[in-house]
Amino acid sequence: MLETISFKLNNKPVQVRTDPKRMLLWVLRTDLHQTGTKFGCGEAYCGACTVLVEGVAVRSCFTRVSRVRNKEVTTIEGLAQDGKLHPVQQAFVDHDALQCGFCTPGMILTAVALLKDNPHPTREEIIAGMNDNFCRCAAHTRIVDAIQEAAAKMKGNA
């Protein structure tokens, strides 16, 4: 049953030998010790486990590891480049767009994918695009503000 699966994680090639049916979330967190990706519900409701696969936001708790074979996976640990925060990360810091921070990695990666698809979203489009990510601390207002500012700063350079 075990297979060797290779993919790129945060720009580095990785290989895991595991059951291909396992969910990416657990492979990332356990096998690869990348714990920035969070478990919130395990059934694709909350978005805490969001990662980017080829730039698209996916719920890693509901994505089999076999699906990322030879693909490019980005987790929250890989978003900052050369020690510089991604504009969305920076905007979350500048707007205090978090409290406990547990939803934050999923929020940021969802927002990064959203801005890639739609570099100049309206406030309503941001709200619609983020609607399936849950934040129990209710930092919603500031998350929307942060994404709006990040969009303005990125000027379309997703």
Add this chain to the structure above:
Amino acid sequence: MNPQDYLLLDFQDIHSLPEPAPDDPTLPALPECSPDSQPGPGTGLRRRDFLGRLGGGIIIFVSLTDLVRAAQEQRPRGRGRRGRGGTPSDFNAFLHIAGDGHVTCFTGKIEMGQGPITSLPQMLADELDAPLASVDIVMGDTARCPWDMGTFGSMTTRFFGPLLRAAAAEARSVLLELASESLKVPPSQLVASEGVIWDREDKSRRVTYGQLTKGRRIQKRLQGRPTLKTPDDFKIVGKPLLRRDSPDKVTGKAQYSGDIRLPGMLYASILRPPAHGAQLKSVDTNPCEQVEGARVVREGDLIAVLHELPDVAKATLEKVKTEWNVPKPTVDDKTIFDHLLKAAPQGRTVAQGGDLEEGEKAAAKQVDSSYLNSYVAHAPMETHTALAHLENGRMTVWASTQNPFGAQREIAGAIGFPPENVRVITPFVGGGFGGKTQNSQAVEAARLAKAVGKPVQVCRTREEEFFLDTFRPAAIVRIKSGIDGQGKIVFWDYDVAFAGERGAVQFYSIPNHRTTARPSGWTSDAHPFATGAWRAPGNNTNTFARESHIDMMAAAAGIDPIEFRLKNLTDAKMIRVLKTAADRFGWTSAKSPSKRGYGVACGIDSGTWVAAIAEVAVDAKSGRVQVKRVVAAQDMGLVINPEGARIQMEGCITMGLGYALSEEVHFQGGKILDTNFDTYELPLFSWLPNIETALIDSKEPPQGGGEPAIVVMGAVVANAIHDATGARLFQLPMTPERLQAAIAKLPA
């Protein structure tokens, strides 16, 4: 710090504290929301052990007695507040200035999003005249921090704050004395700022805190109360300041309990009953044996599957065959209120004045009604998680908990260790809201780690999180009241069952009144499952009932609801927050229902006065409510970090939409029907109103900010719905079905 570093700390020097002094009868009683019915013995460190470990520098420690005294002296007078504090221990806060000028404070409080990781160093730096960047904080580690009762009840700023400031003020005066010796200048001629002390007359004669501290070893217990700065002297407090933990939280570096990795660790999946009260008839774990690496552990009532991969542990547990005796359900989420009315415990009169009979006679109109609210879950995004590691007879547990010292005691009891051999470390906590004062996951992890001799992680699934939660209790409020011909409230008879007294006492000026509070029943078996403290416990229920009822009376009197409130208020703080909110909102007078969809509500919680006004749009056909705008004004005394305070208000308002509109636990007897977020609906981005917050400028002692603004959300939405439609909802949450039903009952 990484986990290995934590473990390097030697357990050898941990001993139990001397027996705490017997409770001082003059001290306020433990708050009702205490996670423990009795304050256990402190099991923190002995002073000398702790001091020894820190090495050189200046150490100031402060005792709880000082804390309580400080709290009592600083507590403002007024209504609606109860005594708090009263925990045992020898000392409760430390502050250490190292030889390089670096300042560290140690606290048993924890960071779960509410922000003390930023606000406590801010207070400390200001009082000490040290640069904020030089101040660090160590939180929630039972081996490094002094005993603490737990992080709840909005007490961190109010009661821990003064203590920490006192320690800082004492440290500052020690530094000034040292500088006076070294510079040969009387202390009165010295100026301290940003970690440097200089001679007022000759600025070149200066010395840094680091230089003064280096090579010394000064330990001081604070005696008496040092003079604290007045708000006018603050340079850092009162200024907006961004969270200090954000950089780690946006990069995935921040570690929560589930993120700690130890060599050889195993992940546990624990067998749970299908319903509370179910008895295990038979269990067959044989099918698990085919799974490589899976290990079944039976330890008393605990049956768990352990594996080095958490998902495999879970899948393996699903192979276990069980038979249960499930008791026949006698109540469900619909019939629960009848049951609770019968089971309601004896009440206590918590406020009384005038003569109710006289009041009834004076009433031109009487308004009576009852208010209900359902069970509500805490549902933090991080489920209860813990990692336990047994080494050399000592148990270390990383736990998502709101009370690490309570967890330490529970774990010690469960595994038969003396508390001093149990260390609880609290990494970042992914939300608590009261639910993480319950620590069963930490106890389970420790029991399993002890059973298998390897580190074991327990991380609840979302289904377990709902099943094992201590829900906010369903509650019932009954109010009888009357107004005279001029719109003055002449009597008020209030009876609350299962929410307790927090927020029960009304603050209007009513000549004849009585408030009866029956307990929340957290520890009774009236509820079919466990209940407990939920953000601002009791007050959400009480404020929903009181402020809905005030609106009913305003409507009966034919008076605008804000005018009606002002007519019946003499409390200057409440009048001020209400007027501030009304001004900001742009309120114009109209009696309800005005069809505008405007609502108002006032409340007091944790020493903070709050008023909110909302605008809603109601789709009468679907019964859906969109809250479009919320303006909230708050008087919370001196505001330590205005940015932090606003964030907490916004969080309260947004989170409060959940219990107002959708959140309710569905159940049949002890079976919890909600297993995930499909049926248990949290507030979403698309619900987001425009939120405007106003903080009243005040120099009074700082009050709680993490809870107050949530208490008004039920009533402010209910009143706005009534204003929009004429329909009055008496039960939370105000779901589309309930609203449709209420609208259908309106006269055509």
